[in-house]
Amino acid sequence: MTEGIFNIDMKITLAHGSGGKYTSDLINSVFESSYGNDVLAKMEDSAVVDGYKKIAVTTDSFVVNPLFFKGGNIGRLSVCGTVNDLLMRGAVPKYITSAFIIEEGADSEDLKKIAQSMAETAKEAGVIIVAGDTKVIEGCGGVYINTAGVGFVENDNICSSNCRAGDKIILSGNLGDHHAVILSSRMNIDNSIESDNAPLTDMVSKLLDNNIDVHAMRDVTRGGLGTVLNELAEASEVKMNIFENDIPVDSQVKAFADFLGLEIMHMGNEGKMIAVVSADDAEKALDLIKGSAYGENAQIIGEVKEGSGVVLNTSLGGQRIISVLRGEGLPRIC
């Protein structure tokens, strides 16, 4: 840090977005020092990196409130979201970029924590942060992050339209944790639920390295399992037949959802995925996922059938159609 213009106790002001000395101090103190790698250290206008015959590209923006929540923060989330999107196409995530839009009044120490968390998560996920940008706007302390990512693709057959009748549907873990954490925080409800935000690199690479016949993968984020399965069913022109008794949900999250009238099938997650695999490989795939990071509660929750839509076989023995999430998932009132 030079000449003490920036210190970690200060609030961000519009001057930090001016492009001058304040900006470079902010970048050096918060981002470069956290992300630190050879590509970024060159501070060129664009990063030049090694390529591959086919690449996957994605981008995602993160506007979560609060910035810090049990089990994670907006920084970790912003890396996981983009990395997981790359993984779902069978890509090996390699590089990500990080663009911050910061409202004046944001806390420098918070920014530092967010950047360090991004660096740690990137390391865990096997990616490097190769480029970045920072803008400061008027406001009251908010922080928004966009990340873009590039992954190397060996086999691009893994896609939403590739589910086939007879395939098994594997869910990598408990539903609803992240959604419940964010709502609990906003409502000042005290519980021990933690966000599931996590990069799924380990479980996906285990599936690919072991040549599992994976037909489709999707991370179960906003809109929840119900929405994701409907999208897969539509893209592949098949029916998803799932069983309520096999869907893993933490008892505290279940109670929270019941209390607020939230539908588990539509609650958001940030570290869960669906893998649709051929029936022959299903048990092996399940074992691999269960043996990898964040996969210990994985279950086979159903199978792909001919037809359309998503059918849930309830624990009572009834059946109901699961639709996509509509509206904003507002809680019921009584």
Place this chain on the structure above:
Amino acid sequence: MPELSKIISELKNYNGAPLTFMEVCGTHTASISENGIPSILSDKIRLVSGPGCPVCVTVAEYIDVLIDYSKKENTVVVSFGDMLRVPGSKGSLKDAMASGGNVKMVYSPLELLDMAEKERNITFIFAAVGFETTAPVYAVLIEEAIKRGITNIKLLTALKTMPKAIEFLCESDSDIDGFLAPGHVAVITGIADFKTLAEKYNLPFVVSGFEGKELIASIYALTKLVKQGTVKNLYKRAVNNNGNETARSSVNKYFEPCDAVWRGIGLLKGSGMALKAEYSAFDAGSREIVNDSKINPVCCCSDVIIGKKSPLKCPLFGRVCTPENPQGACMVSTEGSCYSYYINDRRDF
């Protein structure tokens, strides 16, 4: 009572006279759909949804008044989430928000206290809808406001009480053979009111819990009690036969019975609650709302709400009227019959 699997098999294979049971509570409606219960029952047992969703029975004029408030200077309308999408004659509160109206969503009315204390120059109008179950929270709100010297909170009440509405249904020409009595309401009121109705109309009432297996057990109990004017409490873990005396006396301190207007039914004498005259400083003009009007003249909510018509028989259902573009209140709330039928692709069995 026999074990669950036997009950389910008996309900599936029921082959006696056709039976129609009404669940009066919106949370029952949602749970019945979520558990896929209609698909478990024999074709001869039909479930219809009654007027027990507070959002669904709220009239358009009420929404219009809230929207007008939201556009007033130094005024904020505060509401439960479900109310935001209910269509009034000039759009919904959500629409009002998008065009600059001041509307805030809360999870509990008690959040209002801190809001109002922080911004004394703003008048906070709470959209106080609900049944016997929600009224005690409003009583606590008023009590706390008085205690803390907060004067910038007002309630626009649309509080309803269940017995008169059920009586209206019993008097109408719908062919209901029994009621799943609302569990949450019974927690407060006890079962005396249902007993009076059961005996007067010779119909069975079963007070039910909200889990799938509780609802199945209650439906089974109804099939065994047809044509008997009796009340059975199968929600004993929550419902004391005498109800919750403390909650009732707290409500009675601030509220008194009044006539109330129900969407789809109209004005029912003595079917609501309003703030007593001595607390009128906390009222935002609730008693002036007396009219029920349709948003879309073809809308069948009025028949759906009393169980006379299945949502599927409404010509607007699923075509013009969807959760994205509701024409009537039953399509708005997650507890509404039409919403529940649409989302769960529920069919009449």
